[in-house]
Amino acid sequence: MNLYSLPLVAALLDAAYRALMGLTDLLEPAAGAAAAAVAVLLVTVAVRALLIPVGISQARAEQTRARLAPRLAELQRRHRDHPEKLQSATMRLYADEGTTPFAGCLPMLVQMPVLGVIYAVFVHAQIAGHGNALLGRTLAGVPLGSGLVPALGGGTATLATVLVVGAVVLGIALVGELTRRASSPGGRLAAAVAPQSIASAGSQGAAPGPLGGSGVQRALGVLQFMTAAAACFVPLAAGLYLLVTAWWTFGQRLVLRRRYPLPVAGGAAS
Incomplete structure (x- = not known):
């Protein structure tokens, strides 16, 4: 069964298509042939702006989890032979602090449907029974519905395709590399963004980077590299969404880490 043929899904795609086409038409006098690409960028920025309160909640949750790390380690030591007791005690600790170990997942979960809709709009020649004019829209001569790997596999890749999609990737x-460096203790970006935190660590050890402090933070860099790999397969329009989202996430985390700093090594807070 084709999921996109379901009435509700087809109606959602049709609404998204018409909204993007309407925005493209409004932007065309100023943006010209790149109007559809600019429309995708504006939609991405709008989605991320709406998620700013979620990002703030996420930063607060990360700060709380970092503060709780010593107590969690103690629980793991105390209940290492009793997994059920460890799980119960851990969840009780999070509940007492008014947070959850899954608080940081919400922004990603919220964005997945948006990315899925953009992906679907730019891979279907027919939407709700009518033609998809967005597939003919381009960025620097590259159709927004083309992907690097599919184009290479189908023998339709041009130099423009390689250059434009390659630039996005x-x-x-x-x-991803900047996120990895920011997450590394004592990294240059960490020193530039949070010099007081690193200085205050002193002889206690290096402070975590502004995005660091836990394995979850360091995994962000790996996730961005995985996102770069995914951008080779998806349509250019979806790749643009991923690109803007990645940079927005990085910048937002730098700003919020200054507002909600993580504890430095040795238990001191910046």
Whole structure:
């Protein structure tokens, strides 16, 4: 069964298509042939702006989890032979602090449907029984519905396709590397963004980077590299969404980490 043929899904795709086409038409006098690409970028920014309160809640939750790390380690030591007691005590500790170990997952979960809709709009020639004019829209001469790997596999890749999609992929990989460095204790970006935190650590050890402090934080860099790999397969329009989202996430985390700093090594707070 084709999921996109279901009435509710087809209606959702049709609404998204018409909204993007309407925004594209409004932008065309100023953006020209790149109007549809600019429309995708604006939609991405709008989605991320709406998620700012969620990002703030996430930063607070990360700060709380970092503060609770010594107590969680003690629970693991105390109940290492009793997994059920460890799980119960851990969840009780989180509940007492008014947070959850899954608080950081919400932004990603909220964005997945949006990305899925953008992906679907740019891979279907027919939407709700009518033609998809967005597939003919381009960015620097590259159709927004084309992907690097599918184009290479189908023998339709041009130099423009490789350059434009390659630039998107490299942009996502770059923010992944910046995230990895920001998550490394004592990294240059950490020193630039949170010099007081690192200085206050002193002889206690290096402070975590502004995005660091836990394995979850360091995994963000790996996730961005995985996102870069995914951008090779999805349509260019979806790749643009991933690119803007990756840079927005990086910038937002830097800002929020200054507002909600993680404890430095040795238990001191910045």
